[in-house]
Amino acid sequence: MVSTESDELTIPGVLARAARRHGDRAALEDGGRTTTFAELEAATLEAAGAFVAAGIGPGDRVAIWAPNQPPWIVGAVGAHTA
Numbered sequence: 001m002v003s004t005e006s007d008e009l010t011i012p013g014v015l016a017r018a019a020r021r022h023g024d025r026a027a028l029e030d031g032g033r034t035t036t037f038a039e040l041e042a043a044t045l046e047a048a049g050a051f052v053a054a055g056i057g058p059g060d061r062v063a064i065w066a067p068n069q070p071p072w073i074v075g076a077v078g079a080h081t082a
Contacts, residue, residue: 012048012081015041028070035070040077047078056082 008017023038056062062079066072
């Protein structure tokens with residue numbers, strides 16, 4: 001996929017840019033566990049793939065019910081990416 005400037009204005013685009021610029025730096029810290037920007041991007045791409053495999057696509061609505069912790073962020077950004 002060819003990236004455009006407008007792609008970087010999306011939530012997944014902002015994360016991809018942050019992963020390129022700050023890959024090994026902490027993106028999330030929760031209960032002593034640190035997730036880097038690169039790890040967060042990889043996890044959200046994996047979640048996006050699972051959403052797509054489940055038949056979720058552009059325009060579909062997705063509800064996420066989870067505690068306000070890193071898995072919620074992965075699910076939410078994964079849904080946006082899908």
